[in-house]
Amino acid sequence: MVTPPPALEALRVDLAALRRRGIATWTVDTVLPNAWVAEVLRDTDAEIGSAARVHLDVSLEPKGIVLVRGTLSLRLSVPCGRCLAPAAVDGGTSIFATFMATAAAAEVLLRQDEEGLEPDPDTPDVWSYDGPILSLEPMVAEQVALGYPMRALCERGEDCRGLCSNCGFELNGLPASELRCPGCGHEVPLTPVADLPPHLEANLESGSEDGDPGTLRKERDALESPLAQALRKLKLD
Numbered sequence: 001m002v003t004p005p006p007a008l009e010a011l012r013v014d015l016a017a018l019r020r021r022g023i024a025t026w027t028v029d030t031v032l033p034n035a036w037v038a039e040v041l042r043d044t045d046a047e048i049g050s051a052a053r054v055h056l057d058v059s060l061e062p063k064g065i066v067l068v069r070g071t072l073s074l075r076l077s078v079p080c081g082r083c084l085a086p087a088a089v090d091g092g093t094s095i096f097a098t099f100m101a102t103a104a105a106a107e108v109l110l111r112q113d114e115e116g117l118e119p120d121p122d123t124p125d126v127w128s129y130d131g132p133i134l135s136l137e138p139m140v141a142e143q144v145a146l147g148y149p150m151r152a153l154c155e156r157g158e159d160c161r162g163l164c165s166n167c168g169f170e171l172n173g174l175p176a177s178e179l180r181c182p183g184c185g186h187e188v189p190l191t192p193v194a195d196l197p198p199h200l201e202a203n204l205e206s207g208s209e210d211g212d213p214g215t216l217r218k219e220r221d222a223l224e225s226p227l228a229q230a231l232r233k234l235k236l237d
Contacts, residue, residue: 007033013058016132028056040144049075054140066099074147080154082162087154091147097125097139164188
């Protein structure tokens with residue numbers, strides 16, 4: 001039988017021993033093994049940054065209820081949602097969970113299901129345990145998995161132009177006014193949301209000595225992608 005690393009052993013709390021010793025609150029502070037975090041995230045494209053860590057205060061309450069409060073520190077690197085370059089992600093979160101003996105937990109979950117209650121971020125998650133040992137590992141694993149983002153951007157943020165949708169050419173090295181992909185000649189937006197150059201936007205709003213508003217609008221429409229024009233129309237409507 002494989003013995004869990006000491007870090008994971010810290011996630012197993014002997015409730016019976018704590019009660020015998022009269023301890024009402026127990027602190028778990030441990031670094032999670034990179035191999036374990038990688039296994040939790042094995043179905044994703046995330047890479048682990050600095051070592052993940054959990055700090056949890058375990059409080060023994062009456063009637064077998066155990067409250068767990070604390071934090072998860074988790075740094076990940078995932079592909080940028082636009083250009084696929086590495087994007088740093090802070091997957092850390094606060095933790096608030098309630099553990100109940102199996103029968104009591106089942107009753108609570110059944111009642112929530114029957115009443116159709118929606119999850120409330122200010123309400124603790126309800127978990128069950130059976131026996132004298134409380135395993136926090138499944139709960140921590142869930143929080144690690146939830147740390148993976150739906151979408152992340154590289155260090156350029158919203159200025160990232162991404163890849164050409166036609167040939168995959170990297171667009172971030174192009175001048176801001178470049179509207180054609182050098183790789184295939186496909187039309188590309190200034191940015192994914194196609195913001196206008198500041199001087200053009202300012203002239204359009206106030207007019208200028210160099211041209212009338214109608215001419216400026218034509219210049220704007222020539223610079224904007226069809227997507228940006230649609231977004232602008234929705235904003236105006």
